[in-house]
Amino acid sequence: MKVLIVIPAFNEEGNLPGLISDIRRCGNGYDMVVIDDSSSDNTSEVARQAGVPALRLAANLGIGGAVQTGFKYALRHGYDVIVQMDGDGQHDPRWLEDVLGPIRHGEADCVIGSRYLREGRDLEYKTPFARRLGMYFSSGILFLATRLHITDTTSGFRALNREAFTYFARHYPVDHPEAEALLMLHRNDFRIVEVPIKMRIRAMGTSLFTFSKAALYPIRVIIGFAGLLLKRNKGQK
Amino acid sequence: VNFILSPKLLAIALIVLVFAYTIQLVRTDRLSAHLAISWIMTECVFFLLCMFDWPLELIQTIFGDGKTIIVAALLGVTWMAVLMLDSLVRISALTAKLKDINQELALVRSEIDRQTGDSKVTR
Numbered sequence: 001m002k003v004l005i006v007i008p009a010f011n012e013e014g015n016l017p018g019l020i021s022d023i024r025r026c027g028n029g030y031d032m033v034v035i036d037d038s039s040s041d042n043t044s045e046v047a048r049q050a051g052v053p054a055l056r057l058a059a060n061l062g063i064g065g066a067v068q069t070g071f072k073y074a075l076r077h078g079y080d081v082i083v084q085m086d087g088d089g090q091h092d093p094r095w096l097e098d099v100l101g102p103i104r105h106g107e108a109d110c111v112i113g114s115r116y117l118r119e120g121r122d123l124e125y126k127t128p129f130a131r132r133l134g135m136y137f138s139s140g141i142l143f144l145a146t147r148l149h150i151t152d153t154t155s156g157f158r159a160l161n162r163e164a165f166t167y168f169a170r171h172y173p174v175d176h177p178e179a180e181a182l183l184m185l186h187r188n189d190f191r192i193v194e195v196p197i198k199m200r201i202r203a204m205g206t207s208l209f210t211f212s213k214a215a216l217y218p219i220r221v222i223i224g225f226a227g228l229l230l231k232r233n234k235g236q237k
Numbered sequence: 238v239n240f241i242l243s244p245k246l247l248a249i250a251l252i253v254l255v256f257a258y259t260i261q262l263v264r265t266d267r268l269s270a271h272l273a274i275s276w277i278m279t280e281c282v283f284f285l286l287c288m289f290d291w292p293l294e295l296i297q298t299i300f301g302d303g304k305t306i307i308v309a310a311l312l313g314v315t316w317m318a319v320l321m322l323d324s325l326v327r328i329s330a331l332t333a334k335l336k337d338i339n340q341e342l343a344l345v346r347s348e349i350d351r352q353t354g355d356s357k358v359t360r
Binding site for chain 2: 054059069073174
């Protein structure tokens with residue numbers, strides 16, 4: 001099974017070397033690609049120096065556009081599975097095999113690494129209050145729309161099989177995509193599973209999820225969900 | 238003074254100003270002529286409506302005395318909404334194209350880098 005680790009990164013020159021070497025230590029020789037979302041620092045150069053291909057976007061597309069570039073890359077290079085991990089180093093590569101497990105066993109098309117599953121809840125990682133509120137909100141909206149109980153809708157630690165990322169290479173939400181992407185998968189009969197993971201504290205830099213963004217997040221989620229539900233289902237599974 | 242402040246003259250002056258501004262935007266390359274054409278046509282129609290009395294008289298005949306202004310305003314606002322939606326559709330389509338081109342550029346660049354690297358190694 002050919003696995004690709006997609007690392008979307010924006011101004012992460014400080015965190016990337018550590019993350020890349022951690023993945024190499026635990027990643028069973030998996031390939032990696034860094035998607036540099038038009039950073040103003042040396043994110044691409046740092047990745048290349050570490051021997052990882054870096055795709056530099058000419059203009060900032062946001063996390064959704066960056067991740068979708070990774071899906072397109074995986075599709076063109078014939079990968080079977082992709083694992084998405086944030087470039088800030090908060091996703092611990094020690095959990096890679098846990099996230100890949102259900103896909104290896106054919107039990108899921110999409111696996112989400114969750115901090116909040118009852119079994120194995122991450123008690124050490126303190127989610128910022130604003131982010132936690134946004135997450136509860138998107139979980140609630142997703143449950144209302146699909147009856148799907150996902151505890152960590154905003155988690156960016158995900159694995160997708162070829163069928164799922166092929167679909168996302170064509171259709172993927174750009175703005176705050178995590179929860180919307182789950183709705184899209186559910187509407188197209190992809191199987192979604194959560195596995196418990198633990199997250200690390202960001203070593204350098206600051207999160208892009210600021211208080212002002214958090215305040216607007218519920219509105220964006222509602223608009224995004226409404227837009228998706230109004231659309232004809234682009235089910236090409 | 239009464240003549241200058243007459244609603245008809247004010248409306249014509251405003252439309253001429255907006256028309257001149259639209260033309261200026263096209264001349265300075267800030268607005269595409271293809272995108273501006275619907276707005277220019279609308280401004281021309283509004284200008285003609287201000288110049289002649291018969292369109293308002295027609296509305297008056299159909300809807301009655303008291304509702305002329307309301308109906309005229311409603312028609313104008315509806316048409317403006319249609320134009321705005323048309324512009325938003327164009328912006329959405331262009332945004333999607335821009336995203337695809339941006340992603341394609343990054344993918345092609347990485348492929349070129351890979352091949353250049355490979356050929357350097359081969360040499």
